[in-house]
Amino acid sequence: MRLAIQSKGRLSEDSIQIIKECGIKMNNGVSKLTSSSYNFPIELLFLRDDDIPDYVADGVADIGIVGENVAVEKGKNIDYIKKLGFSKCRLSLAVPKSVEYKSSKYFDGKKIATSYPKILSDYLNSESINAEIHEISGSVEIAPGIGLADGICDIVSSGSTLISNGLKEVEVIFKSEAVMIGYQDISSAKKAILDQLIFRIESVQNGKINKYILLNAPNEAIDEIIKILPGMKSPTVLPLAQEGWSSIHSAIKEDEFWERIEKLKKAGAQGILVVPIEKMIL
Numbered sequence: 060m061r062l063a064i065q066s067k068g069r070l071s072e073d074s075i076q077i078i079k080e081c082g083i084k085m086n087n088g089v090s091k092l093t094s095s096s097y098n099f100p101i102e103l104l105f106l107r108d109d110d111i112p113d114y115v116a117d118g119v120a121d122i123g124i125v126g127e128n129v130a131v132e133k134g135k136n137i138d139y140i141k142k143l144g145f146s147k148c149r150l151s152l153a154v155p156k157s158v159e160y161k162s163s164k165y166f167d168g169k170k171i172a173t174s175y176p177k178i179l180s181d182y183l184n185s186e187s188i189n190a191e192i193h194e195i196s197g198s199v200e201i202a203p204g205i206g207l208a209d210g211i212c213d214i215v216s217s218g219s220t221l222i223s224n225g226l227k228e229v230e231v232i233f234k235s236e237a238v239m240i241g242y243q244d245i246s247s248a249k250k251a252i253l254d255q256l257i258f259r260i261e262s263v264q265n266g267k268i269n270k271y272i273l274l275n276a277p278n279e280a281i282d283e284i285i286k287i288l289p290g291m292k293s294p295t296v297l298p299l300a301q302e303g304w305s306s307i308h309s310a311i312k313e314d315e316f317w318e319r320i321e322k323l324k325k326a327g328a329q330g331i332l333v334v335p336i337e338k339m340i341l
C-alpha cells in the first residue's frame with residue numbers, strides 16, 4: 060500500500076511521526092523519494108503537498124496525508140478517511156488594519172488575493188458576496204500593501220504574519236487540520252492493510268488523550284473513589300503492604316483528570332501518580 064506524504068514542509072515531520080508511533084519501521088530513512096517498510100506492507104511517497112490529492116485521486120498512491128485546506132481546494136474524487144489532529148490552521152479573510160470593517164459585505168465589489176480560489180469562491184457564494192478573486196501562489200499577505208488587492212484570504216495559525224504585514228483577520232472561512240485521504244476504488248486487499256493502519260493510529264491517539272492513574276486510599280474510601288474514576292471497564296484494586304490500604308489503578312482522560320482531582324483528594328486519595336500511555340486498545 061502506498062502512502063503519499065509531504066516531502067518537506069509543515070506536515071512532513073508529524074506525518075512521519077505517526078508512522079513511527081504505529082511501530083512501522085522504514086528501510087532507507089526518509090531522504091529519498093520513496094521508502095518502504097520492512098515490518099509493514101507500506102511504501103511512502105514523498106511529494107509536494109499540492110500534488111498529493113491528485114496522486115490519491117488517480118490511485119497512484121492509495122492513501123495520503125494532507126491539509127484539509129489543500130484536499131478541499133483541489134476538489135478531487137477522494138475519500139476522507141480520518142482527521143489526524145496536527146497542522147491545525149484556519150483560512151481567513153484579512154484586510155488592512157486601517158479598514159473599518161463591519162461585516163463580510165465589505166468585500167462586495169472588492170478584490171481578494173488568495174491561493175485558495177475554490178474555498179474562497181464557495182464562501183463568497185454562500186454569503187452572496189460579489190468579489191473578484193485574484194489567484195496568486197504565494198506571498199499573499201503582501202498583496203494589499205502593494206495595491207494588488209483590497210484584502211486577502213490566507214492560512215492563519217497565530218496571526219503574527221498578518222500583523223507584521225499591517226493586516227487584521229476579519230472572517231474565518233475554513234478550519235483545517237491534517238487528514239488522511241484515500242483512493243475511492245481501493246482494492247479489498249489494500250483496504251485490509253488500511254484498516255490495520257487505522258487501528259494502530261487510533262490506538263496511539265487514544266493513548267495520547269488518556270493517562271494511567273495510580274493512587275493509594277484507605278479501604279473504606281474505595282467505593283467512593285471508584286465512582287469518581289471512569290475507568291476502561293472498572294478500576295484495578297490491589298492491597299498495599301500496609302493493612303487497611305489499597306492501590307487503585309485506572310485510565311482517565313487528561314481533561315477529566317483535572318476536573319476530578321479535587322474530588323479524589325477529598326475522598327481520601329493519596330500519592331496520586333499520573334503516567335503517560337503509549338498505546339491504548341479499546
Ligand code: ATP
Nearest residue numbers: 065068069070107108109126129146147148214216
Ligand atoms: P509544499 O512545498 O509541499 O507545496 P507548502 O509550502 O505548500 O509546501 P506548508 O507551508 O508546508 O506548504 O504547509 C502545509 C500545510 O500545513 C498547509 O496546507 C496547511 O494545511 C498546514 N499549515 C500551513 N501553515 C500552517 C501553520 N502556520 N500552522 C499549522 N499548520 C499550517
Ligand code: MG
Nearest residue numbers: 107108109110
Ligand atoms: Mg504546497
